[in-house]
Amino acid sequence: MSVEQVEESDQFAPRFDSNGLIPCITLDSNTRQVLMFAMMNREALQLTIETGLAHYWSRSRGKLWKKGETSGMVQQVKRMLIDDDQDCVVIEVGLTPPVGGGQEASCHVGYRSCFYREVPIGRKSEKPIQLTFIETGKAFDPVAVYGDTPNPTRL
Numbered sequence: 001m002s003v004e005q006v007e008e009s010d011q012f013a014p015r016f017d018s019n020g021l022i023p024c025i026t027l028d029s030n031t032r033q034v035l036m037f038a039m040m041n042r043e044a045l046q047l048t049i050e051t052g053l054a055h056y057w058s059r060s061r062g063k064l065w066k067k068g069e070t071s072g073m074v075q076q077v078k079r080m081l082i083d084d085d086q087d088c089v090v091i092e093v094g095l096t097p098p099v100g101g102g103q104e105a106s107c108h109v110g111y112r113s114c115f116y117r118e119v120p121i122g123r124k125s126e127k128p129i130q131l132t133f134i135e136t137g138k139a140f141d142p143v144a145v146y147g148d149t150p151n152p153t154r155l
């Protein structure tokens, strides 16, 4: 397919990287708050489109991942957008509360959004950069929802 077709036509032609993955940014459909960034493989993208529930590919866990499979915090896709060269998607989702109680959220750390800290802009000193928490508290208790086996994001 030509660049022209990819960029200017109405043909959906998602471009996966050399590992067969496409990045996805997930927004809250009501507020447009950025909730998370994850990858999708062809199957995850197809399942997301077919079922209307967000599916991803987890590189750290090496598996297809239906968001909410453990927590119950499924993401209902209201709209999907793709960029000009079709190598990145955005989904706007409705959230579901976790099964263990608490408010609707997305992040497995217990915050609503994975993007729960702000990096200050403009350096005033050589001191280490200090992040600010921008959510007032956690939306739910992750131990109540995921159990106490820690599952930290791989660093």
Ligand SMILES: N=c1c2ncn([C@@H]3O[C@H](COP(=O)(O)OP(=O)(O)OP(=O)(O)O)[C@@H](O)[C@H]3O)c2ncn1[C@@H]1O[C@H](COP(=O)(O)O)[C@@H](O)[C@H]1O
Residues within 6 Å of the ligand: 036, 037, 038, 039, 057, 058, 059, 060, 061, 066, 067, 068, 069, 070, 071, 072, 073, 106, 107, 108, 114, 146, 151, 153, 154
């Ligand atoms: N639930 C989440 C979850 N929700 C949001 N995110 C975000 O999704 C990103 C990508 O997930 P992974 O790290 O699994 O995927 P990855 O491809 O290894 O991504 P990188 O860390 O390499 O960027 C994370 O970096 C988080 O910002 C989550 N990452 C992991 N989980 C785990 O997913 C499992 C299932 O949870 P539910 O889907 O809520 O049932 C549990 O074990 C959770 O700990």
Ligand SMILES: [Mg+2]
Residues within 6 Å of the ligand: 153
């Ligand atoms: Mg990550």
Ligand SMILES: [Zn+2]
Residues within 6 Å of the ligand: 106, 107, 108, 109, 113, 114, 115
């Ligand atoms: Zn998170």
